Each structure stands twice: as C-alpha cells, then as structure tokens.
Amino acid sequence: MLNNNEPVFVAGTGIISAIGNKVAECLDALESGRAGMGPMHYLQSAHRQRLPVAEVKLSNDELAKLAGLPRIKSRTALLSLVAAKEALQQAGIENIKDLRTGFISATSVGGMDKTENFFNEFLSDNSKGKLRDVINHECGSVTELVADALGIKDYITTVSTACSSSANAIFLGARLIRNNIVDVVVAGGTDSLARFTLNGFNTLMIVDEQFCQPFDENRRGLNLGEGAGYVVLISDKVAATLKNKPGIILSGYCNANDAYHQTASSPDGIGSYLAMSGALKKAGLKSEDIDYINLHGTGTQNNDIAEGTAIKRLFDPHYPKMSSTKTFTGHTLGASGGIEAVFSVLALQHGMIFPNLRLQIPMVDLPFVPEREIIKNATVKHVLSNSFGFGGNCSSLIFSKV
C-alpha cells in the first residue's frame, strides 16, 4: 500500500498575499521588486500609526465576493478559499470528482479575527457578543468552511505548528498520497492579520517599525503579513492522466525540533540544520545540488543568525543563491510555508532567483550574502524552502524539476 518512493507532483499553485491576489500578480511583483508593506489600512489596531504591515489589499467584503463566501466569515477563511480555488483551477484535473481528494490546511490564527470582535462585548457581559463571531474560532472550523466550499471531503485536517505550519501541511499531503490514502491533495496554509498576533509579536519586541531587513547586520525585526498559499499535489498515476504532465515534484521534506526555547532559536540553529539536512537526505540530494534557498529569513536578530549558522554548517563552501521573500510579503506566519512553497515552484518554473529586498550591510558573522537583485534565466533545478517557528518547530521542503 505504501510507496515511499512515489514521485509526488505539483499540479497547481494558488496565492493571495500583500503583493497580489493571484500567482501571476505575485510573480510580477517579485520580478519588479514591489514590496507589499505599508501603513495599516484594514486592520483596526491601536498600533496603526507605528507598525507597518503587509496586508492583502482587499476589504472583507471584496474578499468575500472573490471567494463566494458570506462576508461575515473569518478573513482567514476568505483568504484560504481564494488561493485554494486558484490552485485547483490551475491544476485543471478534469476527473477530480472520481478521485480521492484531500484538503490539508495550516493556520495559526484561525477565526481569531472574529473572536476579537466577540470579546469586545462578551467581556463586559457574558450573555452578549454575537455567537456567529465565535462559532468559527477553531482553526479546524476555518479549514472546513473552505473544504465545504471546494466540495472536498475525503480527507481533511488542519496543522498548527506556528510559523512552520504550512510546510508541515504540504508534506503531510505528499505522505497521504504515498500512503495511498488520497490521489490529490490541496495543501498549504492561511493566516489573516489579527490584533491578537500583532500584539503578541509586539510584546516580544520583534516587530520592526520600518520595513524589515532580513539578513542585514542592522536588522530590527519582522513585519507581519497575511495571505494564503496552496499547492495541488497529485500522485504519479494522476499525473500520467493529465494532458501536460507537471514538471515539478516535492522531492524532499523534513520536520525537526530545535528543543531549545519556546520562542527563540538555538545559537547554532540545530533544528534548522536537522530540517534542511533531513530534507536533502529524503530527496537523495547533496547540499551542492541546491540552486536556491527560499530562506525563512524573518528579519529578527535571533532567526537570521540561527538560520545562517545552520546554512553555513550544511553548505560551506558551496553556497546556493538565497533570499527571503518575506521582504515582499512580510511574515505571514502559518501561511508563510504555503506562500513560499509557491514562490519556490515559481523559481523552478521561470528560472528566477527572487531578490532579498533592502539588504544594505550583510551580516558580518556569515560568509555568504543573499541576492539583492532579481536573477533571470538562472539554472534552477532544486529549491530548498525553510519554515521555522515557535516551539522550535523547524521544517524544510525541497521542490525539484523532473
């Protein structure tokens, strides 16, 4: 039943983020160096004058129209449905109704954006607050709103491992295919901006008041973002039935734990190292085979030195091209692994290395420098995508051209 070596193909991708409402718009922004951060427009927070965010440039009403869901639903679900629909549409699997299909979504915030509204009234009087605002609080409930709208029911689950959530969702999807539980999986993640997370990160004093500068010696922290990103993964058998057989596979993956601190990375980035080296091993690749690393690269002091140190240990002296696309999208938390998986696929499809924006002074403790400018017509056969999170949860994915 289990086929541990079955190739799992990427048949479609979908994104909504601060730099575009679909994949083509995001690619255009990446090519032209257009970042998505700015003053808070949709999020109603006391910090709006001080903290820039990377918002999706649509109101809930506009998103609801695009998604085809009632506008009262959590923004997390609206973002998810828009991106998941695009991914399925792009995959164009005609006989999908006859196949076993799964939806594996990741989120860290779930329906918190609505729960916050509920609490405004509930706190002063426990009989107040609209229950419709809290009924989809649970992360899994957001996933089900989207699965039901997509008509997917064969396997549904939700992963929540903070900022590595989506990467774990994606490779769980691949394993479900290899274990012959489903034929097709829509996998990735979603997170909307919420006051809860903005304030949480703010108390940790790792939010940058300017636009973030990952892997810069003078980096000050991260910008929070929002969005959703999904890939459609299919089995070898399904891939063979498509008119155009997909050319990209998820070749490697690994989940490891830093086991150092609830919110901080270890100085040597042991979790990151184990995730990256484990993914290489799973893919049967050597470190010098990797052409591009889509860095976790949040822009915090702690992440970038831990990640960089782990990269040095694993790749020295053959460094691949690298960049943090969070310089465009902000840190979209539970969605970041999904969004960056799609960017990794785009790098393979278009032979591009995306720039690490605003990099001025490279980190003095690291012997490598991420790319500052877009590179086109590059040879990109294998891309490593890193997602590391609170709780020491570290996951890496490798996408490869076949």
Add this chain to the structure above:
Amino acid sequence: MYIRATGNISPQKTFGHQPLVDAAAYTGNRLACIEPDYKEFIDPKQIRRMSRIIRMGVAAAMECLQEAGTKAPDAIITGTAYGCLEDTNSFLSKMVEFNEELLTPTSFIQSTHNTIGAQIGLMLQCNNYNNAFVHRGFSFESALLDGMMLLKEKDASNVLIGAIDEITNTSHTILNRMGLYKQGPVSNLDIYKNKTKGTIAGEGATFFLLANEPSATDYAKLDGLHTFYRPEGNAEIKKQITSFLERHSVSMDEIDLVITGKNGDAGSDKIYEQLGETVFNAKNTVNYKHLSGEYPTAVAFAMWLAAVTIRSGDLPAAFNYTGAIDKRINRVLIYNHYQGIHHSLSLLSAC
C-alpha cells in the same frame, strides 16, 4: 503497530495506572480532570509557569514515556481542537481591556497550538519530528494517522501521540450558550437515560506510545483507523463501518466489544441506537462519555479504555457491566462521532 504505554489524565482516576474501580460521580454539566501531583513529573519551577492544560498534557506524556521506558520518542504528535484556551483567553481579555497596551508576552507565547508538543520536546531535549493537529473532532485521529504513517514509512520506530483539550469558564459559558450542554440538574452516571437535548462537557490529556515492534508489556495492537467527514446519512455510516471491517478482514462476530461515543444528547445518540439494532447487532456495547464527558478529542479516552480492557481481558470494574461478556475481550471496535460531522473507527486487538 503496538500500544506500548499510556498516560491519561481525565475526570476519572485514570492517572497512575491503577485499575479503574469506581466511576467518579458528578452533578452538573461540566466534568473537570482529576489532576495529579505534578512534582513527580515536572520540575516545580516549570510547573508554576505552565497553565493548567500544559501541565496536564506534559504530565500525561511523561507518565506514558516513563511506562514505555524511553526519553527519546522518534516523534511527538499532539491533537487539540481548542488549544491552550486559558492562555488565549488571558491575552485576548487583557488586549481588549487595556486597548492593546501594557501586555506581557507569556500568555501569548503559551497560547500557540503547538505549545504542549513543544514543551515535551524541550523537556526531553528531543530534536525529532514534532507536529500538532488542530482539526476539531478529528484532532486526535489526525495525530494518530500521522504517527501510524511515520511507523509504516520506517521514519520512526516509536511515536508519542496525545490528545489534549480543556474546558475553561469562558469556553464553557460560550459553548453552553451555543446549546451544547444539558440544562438543569444532571448526573454524569445518568446521561444516557433521559434522552434530552445536550451533553456534558469534558476534558482530558491522553497519551500513547505506539511502536512498530512488539514488546512483552504492550497493551494492545492497533489494527486500523478510519475517519470520515460529514457522511450523507445513516446508510453511508453503515457502509463505512462494514467496509472498514472488510478491509481489515474482520467480521462483527469476531469483535468482542464495541465502544461507542454516545453522549446523552438525544439527537446525537440516534445513530448509535440505530447501529445497535443493525450493524452492531447483539454485540456487547459500552459507552464512555459518562466518564470523560464530551469534547472534540474524547475519542482518545475511548482508545485508552480499549487498550486497558484488552490488556486485562475485561472491562474495568467501574463499568459495572451487566451484559453478557462470557470470554476474554480480545478485539475492540471504537465508533465515535463528534456533532455528526467527524466520524471515526478504530480497531484494536490483543497482542
């Protein structure tokens, strides 16, 4: 695969691996966990920093690992529908009350859904696979399937799997307003009798160590797991059950005990009654939610019950079972649904 060890904190005296002799009786629609003395399992300095659900989860995990005699599982996988509600509520309330000022990070840090699995990994200094599922009534089953696949893939030889959910005053108030629970005086030991609307709230922290290879002290074999989402009607449910048994080449005659997820809610229990007259016909059937209460990951309590029953060959005395089980219980089927949406089947047998 084999259930090598368990750890269970529940509204019953399940912690400490003592036989469950008496059922703890409660009045009211909320069963709270009987918490152990944590000092044996967690450093007292750490206990103070942990909220209640984290303490319960970590202690249940540690008891399980102690029984298994390992400090380094190849994977730590948790399932929780609601996550760390007390910390979430604390941060959210202060944020609203103080209009986003004067906040401190502790409760935010501990509110993330992977906190318990992460704390276990941290205490064990375990760098291995660590995952967290948060899918309502499938949270535990998702964690379990992930662990079962890791064993099959040979990426792990043993996995620690746990289910953790808590009731807080806030969550109980909100879920009560949604109409989930029985109103008026109610005893947990009588919930199946009255056929009224609503159930009783429960909570728990239940962990298992699952291993690829058998050992001399295993509880049971886990032969199969299957979940299905929003079935179209009773006919589909029946078909799902019969094809699950077929896939595992087991007939109903070979099942010694069926554990079902009846929770006292008249509407929700209908399907169990119908199945009792059809698919489960004449099978010895017991329910467990008078002991655990109802919550999205309650099925983990049922799996613990199945494991201890198979190991001893008989139901715990607390069941005071009057049906006709005339032989050793070697094979157990668990069928549970949560709010008619999340359905699961598990098959366990003697080693």
